[in-house]
Amino acid sequence: MKPLSVKLRIAVWLTLLMGLLAVLLLAFLLSISKVVAAQSSMSQLSQTVRSNLSQTGMANGRLALGDSFSFYQDGVSTLIYSREKALLAGQIPVSFSIEEEFQNGITRVVNAGGGQYLVLDLWLPMGWDNGVWLRGLMEVPENRQLTASLLRVALIVMPAFMALAALGSYWIARRAFRPLDSIMSAAASINEAQDLSRRIGLPPGRDEFSQLAATFDQLFQRLEKSFESEQQFAADASHELRTPVSIIKGACEYAEKYDETPEERLETISMIHRQANRMSQLISQLLSMTRLDQGTETAKLEPVKLNDLIRSLCQEQAYDPDRLILELQEEVTAAADPALLSRLIQNLVENGFKYGRPDGCVWISVRQSGGEILLEVRDNGMGIPSEQQDKIWQRFYRADPARSGEGGTGLGLAIVQQIAHLHGGYMTLESVPRVGSAFTLHLPAAESSAQATA
Ligand code: ADP
DSSP: OOOOOOHHHHHHHHHHHHHHHHHHHHHHHHHHHHHEEEHHHHHHHHHHHHHHTEEEEEEEEEEEEEOOOOOOEEEEEEEEETTTTOOEEEOOTBBBBOOOOOOOOEEEEEOOOOSSSEEEEEEEEEETEEEEEEEEEEEEOOOHHHHHHHHHHOOOOOHHHHHHHHHHHHHHHHHHHHHHHHHHHHHHHHHHHOOOOEEEEEEESSSSSHHHEEEEEEEHHHHHHHHHHHHHHHHHHHHHHHHHHHHHHHHHHHHSSSOOOOOOHHHHHHHHHHHHHHHHHHHHHHHHHHHHHHHHSSOOEEEEHHHHHHHHHHHHHTTTTTTTTEOOSSEEEEOOOHHHHHHHHHHHHHHHHTSOTOOOOEEEEEEEEETTTEEEEEOSOOOOOGGGGGGGGSSTOOOOOHHGGGGSSSSSSHHHHHHHHTTTEEEEEEEETTEEEEEEEEEEHHHHHHHHHO
16 A cells, blocks of 8 residues: 555644544543533522522411412422421422432432432421421433533534544645655756756745755755766866877877887887876876875874884985975974875975976975974975966966976875864965965864874
8 A cells, every 4th residue: 555645644643633633532521411400400499498488488377378489480390398298299200219318408310210310308397396308309311402502513523524534634834844845856866867067945934944045055056066076077187188098199100100219219109108107107006096085095093203204205205405495403202194195295396396497496394383294395496376376276287287297297286285183283375477386284282183182
């Protein structure tokens, strides 16, 4: 069986609840009406008997009744008994077929064979040792008529009432759930048509659905952006790889077609070698970036003495000590991944040489300031125009491809920034064209980073 929709379930639940309420209300009304009827019968009985009592007296040693004495009035029969309980006047109703003890002034309900009776006895003293009993009898009304009319009304009103409740609650639920329908249809069409540019676009509001729709729209926007940048990345990567491949293909085709001199052949081979190197560099940078992106390669932070790390990196890479100047006075320890941090410094130093003057220098300095560790790589090279300073961090962006030549991929600084973020830090740049550039890595000081990771 198909499960009921939430809207229908709400409508059914409310209708059943309404039905239950209506039944309870009816039962309550019936019991109230019984109590009210019993009370009005009792007061009727008491009133009639007492008014007859005031009309009863003795005249010349005999019982004398006033003009307004009535033996039967408004369903109340009044009987007069002697002190010895002998009936003096009045007529016992046929259905009152029992002997009931006399109790002065107490109204009670008595089962009298033929039905239930309200009984009230009043003692009227006459002289020192005489008197009479007045007994009032009233049949307890069975309320059948009232019950029947109440049930008749209920039978007409209740179904109409429940139908109204069902329709009303379904309508309200439908209206309340309409935004959810738009959210579902937008999500389905995004899924089916792969159209990430679609938005739910609910008007802004404070209810849960508007907030949910706004959150979904933000999510779609982020998905669209990241999908676009993925596509851009794939397109840029294949474009970058295609260039060396076509150079290699062209060189091979030329070598096959024409008889090259040994010198020309050597030149072709070295060109193929350079392009292969470029491809290998690009592929390894792409791989490392993807690993960092996907979290396959994560930063394993440990206390690292930055001066030692920089010195051993310079030795490994055999940088010219006349052109790479280390300004390492303070001993600073950072929570860092030594391999990743070395890659970051290496990228910055190599850029410093690549975009520096032919005889230019690169300076590395480390210091601690406030809660931050600052690692700066500075050069006195070509500098970067201010309008390009934000863009150089983007993947594949090269401010001056002619200058970086075949060695540049446009990925170096994107990797630098990724590594900085993995360390809980960030990069800043100060650069003046034709004067030089200073790239600074800001890392949380070891103490505060330990607190952050704790
Ligand atoms: P590339 O492989 O082109 O060097 P990067 O991401 O390392 O890629 O750098 C991006 C661009 O930023 C470079 O093409 C260059 O124009 C500019 N750039 C990077 N470092 C420097 C620097 N030290 N001085 C001047 N320009 C720089």
